[in-house]
Amino acid sequence: MTKKIVSKLNRRQFLRHLGVGASASLLVSQSMVNALANDDLLVTDNLTALTKDELPSAVSGSESPSQQLNQTSQCIKPTIETRLFASSNVGSHDARNQLALQRVACAGLQVQNPEVARRQYLRFAGTDAQRASDLQNIATGAISAPKLLLGVRGGYGASRLLPMVDWATLGRVMQERGTILTGFSDVTAIQCALLAKGNMSSLAGPMLYSEFGKAMPDRISCRQFVAALTDPNLTIDVDNADLTSPKLPPILADNDSRSITGTIWGGNLSVVSALTGSEYLPRIDGGIVFLEDVGEQTYRIERMLYELYLAGVFKNQQAIVFGAFSGTGEDSYDKRYDVATVVRQLHKLTGLPIYSGMRFGHIAQKASFPLGASCTINPNTAGSYQLSFADYPTIHASALHVEGLWA
Incomplete structure (x- = not known):
């Protein structure tokens, strides 16, 4: 049974109350981030149940949440050709998606298909055909292979896509381009298929919504992610x-x-x-x-x-x-x-x-x-x-x- 709300809002209701929608990328304010970070203001109900890729995590370091959020740094021009693939659960909070997209751009990733983060069909990040096309269009050449294929989040749904992708061709195209596919959790199905049939490696690492959309991304995880991307x-x-x-x-x-x-x-x-x-x-x-x-x-x-x-x-x-x-x-x-x-x-x-x-x-x-x-x-x-x-x-x-x- 859904818990009654007295004078507090859960995450989904908080965002709806603010009217967050498709143009939220310019509206993710410090106050919104602070509100999302403050679990004391939130009531968990059956609509906001955590999935395996979205469990609470400890904040690294000794700084308070407000100190961490205020210590922003200058961005660089994004130059790394990046495409999202959303193989599993929908990233249900658009403000979180938009915040994550801003962060990865600030870090240097030029995301070419940000709309993928907002797709939804039932519990999934789009229909099976839509989700498979994130990868299959690269295999067919309809879309050029990027340098980085960044998973949006895990949860469930990737196994439904496995027969719909030409993994052998995708692996060959990725090898020629030196493409790095990154994710974990349910994305394991994608990574196993890519290795089994495409003989191509991937990166076990954090994902767009799951990590970079958090109010306080884990700095050690972020540093280790960049280390794995850059250290041969x-x-x-x-x-x-x-x-x-x-x-x-x-x-x-x-x-x-x-x-x-x-x-x-x-x-x-x-x-x-x-x-x-x-x-x-x-x-x-x-x-x-x-x-x-x-x-x-x-x-x-x-x-x-x-x-x-x-x-x-x-x-x-x-x-x-x-x-x-x-x-x-x-x-x-x-x-x-x-x-x-x-x-x-x-x-x-x-x-x-x-x-x-x-x-x-x-x-x-x-x-x-x-x-x-x-x-x-x-x-x-x-x-x-x-x-x-x-x-x-x-x-x-x-x-x-x-x-x-x-x-």
Whole structure:
């Protein structure tokens, strides 16, 4: 039942009250942003339920929200050819879309199709045909391949598009242009299909609505996003397994000093497991599987991992890397049955080394990284490890202005 509102407004009602519409790009004022940032002014109802790509996140740094929002910086001229693709949920708040578009422009991204962020059909960001056309028109040559394909948001709906895109041709066109496709969560389906059938890498990273439209984008996530876009030799250090489970060591392996090199692939566990048995799940010999998820109970995590195991997905893989498993809660039958128990069982089943605590998933302060690229995992003497990436497209650092992403 929808909660009654006394004298406060939820996000959707707040925007309607202000009459925000198609011309909102010039009307996103400081007061609106502050209001959206202040959860004390908002009442959550069944219309504003959070999806997996829109969970609350901690504000980085010690500054207050008003201090962070007031510290804007000078924008640069946008020169990086960018197109949006909206494969999943609609970005339901237009003011948030417009704020995100202003920020990415300030950071140097020249978005050529901003109208995509406002499409809607049912819960989706347009009809299946419209959403598929964001990618298929590039494959056919109807639209030139941009340098960056930026996902709008996740949620649900990308799997409906998979048979509608010529992934082999799209992958070839993207390779020729050096196009970078970025997203996570439900966009995992797009990334897996692109790698499986188009042999093309992508970037696991934040999205337009989900991150850059926040009242206070996470600065560490923004910096890591730009680092992954611009650094051809990206490295990520993992010191502990806490994001996966504080009860795990960073490395669970018979030989925890061995270096491993292979193609890293995967993404959101729920989406990867849903692709089991399809032609859109990558089949990579000697690969490194990356998995993360949010809001799934422990038994559901294990069930999805068993689905992959029983389907033979972990065969011929060299290792499994786990990112964040947040919001799992306690098992109602026995609280000892937790993520650590599940991971240890998977290690026993597969015999594969398992690396936990990778800083990526539905969390704040995430580290973006390329999927479908070469990855080397090097353990260190302290029991932690480093991931090094190679062979993926990048953008020249001078064309990006990271502060614009939170201006």
